[in-house]
Amino acid sequence: MTQRQQHHQRNQKQDLKRRLPQCLIIGARKSGTSRALLEFLSLHSSIKAQKREVHFFDSDENFAKGFDWYRQQMPTSLLSDITIEKTPAYFVKDKVPHRVHLMSNNISLLLILRNPVYRTLSDYTQLKLSRNRRGFGYPSFETFAFDAKTQMVRKNYKAIRRSIYHRHFKKWLKYFKLSQIHIINGDNFIKNPLFEMRKVEKFLNLKNELTKQNFYLNASRNFYCMRLRNETTKCLHSSKGRSYKNLSYDSMNKLVKFFRGHNRRFYKLVGVDFNWERSVRMTLNKIKKHANKNVSSIKPLLASF
Numbered sequence: 001m002t003q004r005q006q007h008h009q010r011n012q013k014q015d016l017k018r019r020l021p022q023c024l025i026i027g028a029r030k031s032g033t034s035r036a037l038l039e040f041l042s043l044h045s046s047i048k049a050q051k052r053e054v055h056f057f058d059s060d061e062n063f064a065k066g067f068d069w070y071r072q073q074m075p076t077s078l079l080s081d082i083t084i085e086k087t088p089a090y091f092v093k094d095k096v097p098h099r100v101h102l103m104s105n106n107i108s109l110l111l112i113l114r115n116p117v118y119r120t121l122s123d124y125t126q127l128k129l130s131r132n133r134r135g136f137g138y139p140s141f142e143t144f145a146f147d148a149k150t151q152m153v154r155k156n157y158k159a160i161r162r163s164i165y166h167r168h169f170k171k172w173l174k175y176f177k178l179s180q181i182h183i184i185n186g187d188n189f190i191k192n193p194l195f196e197m198r199k200v201e202k203f204l205n206l207k208n209e210l211t212k213q214n215f216y217l218n219a220s221r222n223f224y225c226m227r228l229r230n231e232t233t234k235c236l237h238s239s240k241g242r243s244y245k246n247l248s249y250d251s252m253n254k255l256v257k258f259f260r261g262h263n264r265r266f267y268k269l270v271g272v273d274f275n276w277e278r279s280v281r282m283t284l285n286k287i288k289k290h291a292n293k294n295v296s297s298i299k300p301l302l303a304s305f
């Protein structure tokens with residue numbers, strides 16, 4: 001090693017510290033935030049990610065511990081790296097945007113959003129399976145989502161409320177410029193992760209490192225998995241990429257109609273039309289073809305049922 005290289009290595013070591021994140025993945029829950037986006041981003045050599053959800057900004061108890069405590073939760077990084085933390089609950093919790101702004105007003109924010117109908121079903125399925133695992137039964141999706149008397153969509157059901165994106169997004173726009181928030185189309189991200197990851201690299205001013213070699217479509221999972229640097233492969237946990245069971249055409253259609261206006265308001269806020277209704281309508285049309293109008297299993301987008 002030359003003297004210059006030794007000097008450079010010494011400087012780099014001294015530079016290695018725990019730093020507050022310069023980028024946050026703020027959500028949304030069940031959109032690919034927790035694993036897919038963070039794992040795919042971590043393939044980049046300049047990304048230093050805390051893999052655990054720290055829940056700093058949404059928990060009063062953690063926030064009271066202060067920014068220095070938060071910094072200590074981060075992995076070590078070089079000055080040239082980008083430290084990232086993700087907690088999907090950040091997107092929907094009222095206090096969070098202000099608290100993030102107190103830490104940094106020029107932070108970069110990543111928000112991955114799926115079609116709200118699929119996100120809602122995914123949210124319900126997650127809660128149902130976790131109750132079932134503990135040996136409890138769980139009421140049907142319709143019991144939660146539709147008023148027993150009127151059969152109208154219950155906007156206060158948590159899984160629905162979390163999918164009314166414009167309401168949550170408005171709170172972020174009070175503190176941050178639209179240009180600071182990069183929205184990833186979660187449905188596209190499932191189908192073509194490289195395309196979406198390249199846009200993320202650009203947004204974060206990272207050099208373009210990710211290539212098609214990093215991703216491959218796993219036939220049995222019907223989802224993209226990663227090829228790591230040491231030539232091994234890694235898919236996400238089997239709890240990611242589930243099928244949603246037993247939703248009728250009418251229930252699904254009711255959800256599509258409910259979200260129509262909310263989606264339009266969101267498109268207007270961000271200046272992008274995500275065309276969510278079109279993609280879910282394609283699923284609906286497939287369901288219609290089933291004689292009994294019952295969906296035995298939906299696996300959106302990549303797989304057919």
Ligand SMILES: Nc1ncnc2c1ncn2[C@@H]1O[C@H](COP(=O)(O)OS(=O)(=O)O)[C@@H](OP(=O)(O)O)[C@H]1O
Pocket residue numbers: 028029030031032033034035036088122123126189190223224225236239240241242243
């Ligand atoms: N490559 C790949 N492999 C597996 N799963 C993928 C992938 N890309 C995106 N997704 C989608 O990620 C959804 C889970 O989202 P999150 O990780 O944000 O869920 S959580 O909020 O942390 O529980 C998960 O939701 P479900 O399909 O409902 O299980 C997936 O649709």
